[in-house]
């Protein structure tokens with residue numbers, strides 16, 4: 001399997017997952033052009049996409065989905081509530097490209113087994129995903145107010161995890177956002193902070209439950225890549241666990257991981 005974060009951050013998200021001839025995009029929250037360019041940069045023809053999976057209806061996850069689906073005849077998968085919430089924004093999608101999954105029920109695209117799991121976030125029915133092929137597993141969990149036991153269980157045994165490290169709490173509190181927005185981000189239905197991500201990863205690496213962690217969905221205003229990386233890795237070093245942490249950034253493709 002292959003994993004690449006094409007773009008990750010509060011300004012737009014698109015994650016690429018591959019197994020043989022199955023090419024999956026998780027979220028398409030940037031312009032069609034940007035996603036096409038990012039795919040081409042890692043040697044993937046946008047025409048070869050098999051599916052676009054949507055985690056939730058926020059704009060930074062859907063804005064290019066309709067364009068790509070129409071341009072390349074790609075099916076979009078989302079749960080019913082998310083379809084209802086996002087349809088007005090992604091515009092007309094042909095019936096055959098409108099596909100549904102039920103949150104918590106496994107489905108397959110080719111040989112890839114896909115599990116969706118609910119997460120606490122202020123959208124209608126937000127999900128994370130795990131992708132499995134044989135004994136390989138990749139999991140994605142961004143946009144969550146706090147780490148639930150349910151989400152953590154889905155991350156266990158993943159070779160690659162993309163986890164949110166959205167904000168530095170101090171930068172957020174001292175920053176320019178209006179208080180209601182700060183409160184939303186800090187709430188249980190908002191986003192994971194760098195400290196919260198570090199705490200989750202410390203537990204997972206201690207259990208030897210995951211291989212490599214990517215930190216993603218960084219806020220443009222309330223975080224910095226160096227700060228997120230340092231906060232998480234300093235805490236992991238202190239706890240003396242063996243770990244591997246990489247970054248999934250807003251404006252450039254991540255390393256392509258092959259597992």
Ligand SMILES: [Zn+2]
Nearest residue numbers: 056058121143
């Ligand atoms: Zn969101």
Ligand SMILES: [Zn+2]
Nearest residue numbers: 010058060143
């Ligand atoms: Zn988001």
